[in-house]
Amino acid sequence: xxxxxxxxxxxxxxxxxxxxxxxxxxxxxxxxxxxxxxxxxxxxxxxxxxxxxxxxxxxxxxxxxxxxxxxxxxxxxxxxxxxxxxxxxxxxxxxxxxxxxxxxxxxxxxxxxxxxxxxxxxxxxxxxxxxxxxxxxxxxxxxxxxxxxxxxxxxxxxxxx
Numbered sequence: 288x289x290x291x292x293x294x295x296x297x298x299x300x301x302x303x304x305x306x307x308x309x310x311x312x313x314x315x316x317x318x319x320x321x322x323x324x325x326x327x328x329x330x331x332x333x334x335x336x337x338x339x340x341x342x343x344x345x346x347x348x349x350x351x352x353x354x355x356x357x358x359x360x361x362x363x364x365x366x367x368x369x370x371x372x373x374x375x376x377x378x379x380x381x382x383x384x385x386x387x388x389x390x391x392x393x394x395x396x397x398x399x400x401x402x403x404x405x406x407x408x409x410x411x412x413x414x415x416x417x418x419x420x421x422x423x424x425x426x427x428x429x430x431x432x433x434x435x436x437x438x439x440x441x442x443x444x445x446x447x448x
Contacts, residue, residue, distance in 0.1 A: 300369075314348075316351075317351075322345060358372070369408050379401050380397070
């Protein structure tokens with residue numbers, strides 16, 4: 288029986304990295320928008336409120352860059368990226384809950400995606416080789432059967448069926 292030790296990202300890590308990279312890119316865009324268009328006028332209860340968003344823009348820009356870096360780390364199955372992504376997705380979900388009255392559907396979608404990312408990175412993290420297989424392998428010579436039965440045996444071993 289031979290085992291492979293090559294490590295690569297699994298499908299769920301790729302999914303989590305993709306979602307995190309997309310959300311990070313959007314946060315970078317929102318941050319740049321808040322930096323360049325930093326004064327917002329709001330009318331509340333008959334009063335005019337002028338809000339400066341420069342600090343908020345810089346925070347979003349830096350946060351989005353961290354999300355992009357964590358997403359890139361997930362593509363290469365880095366352990367630091369896993370836990371960084373969990374923390375960043377949790378923070379992103381908490382911050383977006385504050386905007387639920389402004390954009391209810393969008394906020395619920397972002398929070399749901401963040402929760403899915405957290406779940407996939409905590410419950411489904413598995414070491415995999417470059418081909419996407421997880422665990423130990425037997426070579427075809429060790430199995431002593433046709434390629435089809437060897438593949439079926441490997442599938443049963445991976446899925447536990």
